[in-house]
Amino acid sequence: MDDFKLDEYVYFKFSIIDNFKNYNSVKSFPKYEGKFKNITSGSANLYRRQCNLIISACIGDLNFYNTCSSIAAFIEHLQNEVDTIEKSKKCNFLNYKINGEVRKLKNGSYNNVGFYNKFINEYKNNSYDLKFTCKKNIGYLIEDIFKKIEDLYNIYTRYYSFLLPSSSSAVSKCNDITHSVDLYNQHKGTCENDINKDFCAALDKFRNDYMSIIGQVTTKCPKAEVSLQSYIKATDYAVYVLQEEEDDENKEQEESEERVSLGDRGISVEIGEKGRSRNAMLPDSVALEGSHEMGNSKSTMTIAFSSMLVLSSASFLMYKVKKEFI
Incomplete structure (x- = not known):
């Protein structure tokens, strides 16, 4: 904790890490990199006024202009993304992208929560509310x-x-x-x-x-x-299976709430099916990603419940308590 302040640690612990907690979305980042390039292609002249204001307020380096425009274009794309699971993964990707691009400027004064909060707020002031669009998935990532x-x-x-x-x-x-x-x-x-x-x-x-x-x-x-x-460790598989099941339940709840919200506006969208059907458009090696994970999940579940038989209730509860409060 010596490398960053307590408030930065608290922000990191309860905001960014909660949404990156299994790093699961990172395996999709190479796919999103291609989409990012396609979506932001030709965006350089579309956000001139907004990016001039953002850069002058935060960075003062015109070399960041193209990156600023690309971020704005991708935020617009995310604002229209109805698949909540896909949107969350894309937000994680955008956050990684922003952190990487800021690091390329090689200015140590940018490596803190305060700078990122100011940076994100400037986008909000120019109609690109990252916090609203991406919830907790946006912010400073420690090194x-x-x-x-x-x-x-x-x-x-x-x-x-x-x-x-x-x-x-x-x-x-x-x-x-x-x-x-x-x-x-x-x-x-x-x-x-x-x-x-x-x-x-x-x-x-x-x-x-x-x-x-x-x-x-x-x-x-x-x-x-x-x-x-x-x-x-073999004894940890049970914990990961329970975590994945909890995550799946939360995602299903998010999709259900989104369907209700869209239904109230007279829009009928089956988000889950739409999200899954996209794999058919991908190359086989990437499209197999979802089915492969499902297969791994099933085999992992078998190992998990075997492992659970040798875990005492006390040790399991101690682990859960430790995970919640560390």
């Missing part, structure tokens, strides 16, 4: 969290590059998957304690994804690793 998200992003970027058809050489493809595995292996030490459980659970999902295509990997890249060490 440790940003780096973890960045590593997951790079892991999946290279993973999808290996999977998707392209004109890249076999050597290039093997370099992609090797880079993903190397990044994964670098976090063995990160996951040796109980501090980074949510991040390590996201890493373990990549391990599952990797092992699901191991035949394809070893055929193309004979020197590739044939197995990856799991960073999740």
Whole structure:
């Protein structure tokens, strides 16, 4: 906690981390990167007045102008997004994007909650209310969290590059998957304690994804690793399953409330079905993402309830209490 002030820690703990808590949305970031480029293409001249005001109030660096315009264009896109789950993931992506672009300015005075609050408020003053659109998904990411998200992003970027058809050489493809595995292996030490459980659970999902295509990997890249060490303790699987079930229930409730809200305005939208049907438009390797996660969830559930038999009620309650109050 020495690296940032107490108020920044409180904001981080109860705002950003709650929405990033399993880092699950990061595996979709490479897909959103492409969408971001398409949505914001040609936006440079559309937000000249707004971005001049935002930049003069916060940054004073005209090199940020194109980024400012792109952020405004993507916020407009999010304002029209009716799929609440997809919107939440896109907001997480935008937050990572904003934090990354601000870091490129290499100004240490921007690395704090106060600057981001001012930055977000200037967008609100110019009709682009990030807090309203993205709820708690927008704000300053401390360096440790940003780096973890960045590593997951790079892991999946290279993973999808290996999977998707392209004109890249076999050597290039093997370099992609090797880079993903190397990044994964670098976090063995990160996951040796109980501090980074949510991040390590996201890493373990990549391990599952990797092992699901191991035949394809070893055929193309004979020197590739044939197995990856799991960073999740067997006794923790039960907790993660319960968390995922709770998250699914919350998401279903959000969708139900959104349907009611839209229905009150005379609009009929089946958000859940609409959100799921989009996978049919994606390349096979990406479209399989949802079904693969479902398969992993089922197999994980089986392991989980077996593990729960050996967990005492006392230890489980102690873990839950610890998680709530740390």
